[in-house]
Amino acid sequence: xxxxxxxxxxxxxxxxxxxxxxxxxxxxxxxxxxxxxxxxxxxxxxxxxxxxxxxxxxxxxxxxxxxxxxxxxxxxxxxxxxxxxxxxxxxxxxxxxxxxxxxxxxxxxxxxxxxxxxxxxxxxxxxxxxxxxxxxxxxxxxxxxxxxxxxxxxxxxxxxxxxxxxxxxxxxxxxxxxxxxxxxxxxxxxxxxxxxxxxxxxxxxxxxxxxxxxxxxxxxxxxxxxxxxxxxxxxxxxxxxxxxxxxxxxxxxxxxxxxxxxxxxxxxxxxxxxxxxxxxxxxxxxx
Numbered sequence: 001x002x003x004x005x006x007x008x009x010x011x012x013x014x015x016x017x018x019x020x021x022x023x024x025x026x027x028x029x030x031x032x033x034x035x036x037x038x039x040x041x042x043x044x045x046x047x048x049x050x051x052x053x054x055x056x057x058x059x060x061x062x063x064x065x066x067x068x069x070x071x072x073x074x075x076x077x078x079x080x081x082x083x084x085x086x087x088x089x090x091x092x093x094x095x096x097x098x099x100x101x102x103x104x105x106x107x108x109x110x111x112x113x114x115x116x117x118x119x120x121x122x123x124x125x126x127x128x129x130x131x132x133x134x135x136x137x138x139x140x141x142x143x144x145x146x147x148x149x150x151x152x153x154x155x156x157x158x159x160x161x162x163x164x165x166x167x168x169x170x171x172x173x174x175x176x177x178x179x180x181x182x183x184x185x186x187x188x189x190x191x192x193x194x195x196x197x198x199x200x201x202x203x204x205x206x207x208x209x210x211x212x213x214x215x216x217x218x219x220x221x222x223x224x225x226x227x228x229x230x231x232x233x234x235x236x237x238x239x240x241x242x243x244x245x246x247x248x249x250x251x252x253x254x255x256x257x258x259x260x261x262x263x264x265x266x267x268x269x270x271x272x273x274x275x276x277x278x279x280x281x282x283x284x285x286x287x
Contacts, residue, residue: 001025003042003264004068005183005256007249010150017049018056021253023233023261039230040261044238047250053154060162067267069183069259070159071252072151073140074169074282076101077127080116080141081280093279094169095160102157109153110143117141130278135187135287167270168277181263181271181285185248185255191228192221199248208246215251216243222258229262229286262286 007019023042050056075097081088086100101109117125126139142148159166165174167181189198198214219242225232233254235242242250263285266272277283 001264002045002064002066003257003260004066005185005253005258005260006068006070007185007253007256008070008072008151008155010072010147010154012051012053012056014051016247017051017249019249019253020048020050020059021250021257022046022048023231023254023257025261025264026234039225039232040265041225041232041234042257042261043234044236044254044257047238047241047253053158057158057162060158060164063177065177067179067181067260067264069181069256069263069285070155071183071185071256072155073129073137073148074152074156074159074166074182075129075278075280076140076149076152077129077132078278078280079127080113083116083127084112088280091172092170094166094282097280098156098160101153102160104153106150106153109149113141113143113149129281131182131281131284131287135184135284136190137184137186137284137287166282168273169279169282179263179271181260182282183256183259184284184287185252185259187284187287188227188229188255188258189218192218192226198251199246201247211246212243215245215248218251218255219243222254227258229258230265231258231261233258259285 003023005021009016009018022045024045026041026043087093087096126141128139132139138148140148140152159180163175164178164180165171165176193214196214198211198218200211221227222233263271273283
């Protein structure tokens with residue numbers, strides 16, 4: 001079984017590629033608690049960097065067997081979607097909304113988000129999804145810092161086109177061997193570091209000692225399984241790379257892979273998803 005974490009970007013380049021971390025399952029962690037709460041022992045098989053959407057699409061569409069967590073939102077806040085007058089019910093609502101989203105150019109999508117925010121008072125600009133509250137994630141409407149709505153715009157249509165299965169959102173007529181979940185590495189990081197920062201894309205902070213120390217603590221926690229998603233990971237030859245990568249793309253991909261492992265461990269319990277997932281908004285796995 002391949003368990004994959006995907007650190008995604010909507011501003012893809014050789015300097016900022018899409019990063020894939022691929023885990024292979026070794027054996028369960030010994031634990032006094034039986035059942036799905038018992039973690040896994042995995043080894044990091046390889047890290048891949050894809051510097052074009054063509055390469056990402058080719059990987060995504062290739063026949064294979066995997067469970068993956070992708071670091072981008074799968075849906076928009078219901079209140080915002082209702083405000084746009086888009087459909088919010090029906091058996092294929094996620095695919096319908098994703099097609100609507102894909103039909104918008106980026107400037108159009110940003111204009112819709114900006115208009116929503118401009119009409120609301122300070123402190124209440126953005127609508128949020130239910131899962132944002134439980135995961136501590138940004139609104140999927142944000143177009144800057146971080147530009148998650150652009151990541152949604154670039155990522156969700158690719159999942160739809162590839163025919164992968166999204167439990168709770170989009171399963172009928174999809175490939176059951178390729179399972180996709182929304183991940184969020186910040187959820188794992190906070191279970192270890194609290195609010196302490198562990199990364200920066202600012203070149204001036206490449207040698208930032210406190211952030212490097214925080215990344216090393218995260219790596220140690222992932223090795224021990226001492227984090228929210230329980231998976232114990234053998235980093236093999238990539239340990240130093242994950243610590244020294246100041247932008248933490250490698251470490252975020254590994255963290256998402258740990259989320260995929262958490263879901264796979266609960267595959268007979270609805271993958272750990274709540275009983276009711278809003279197909280408009282989606283859900284961050286493990287939140």
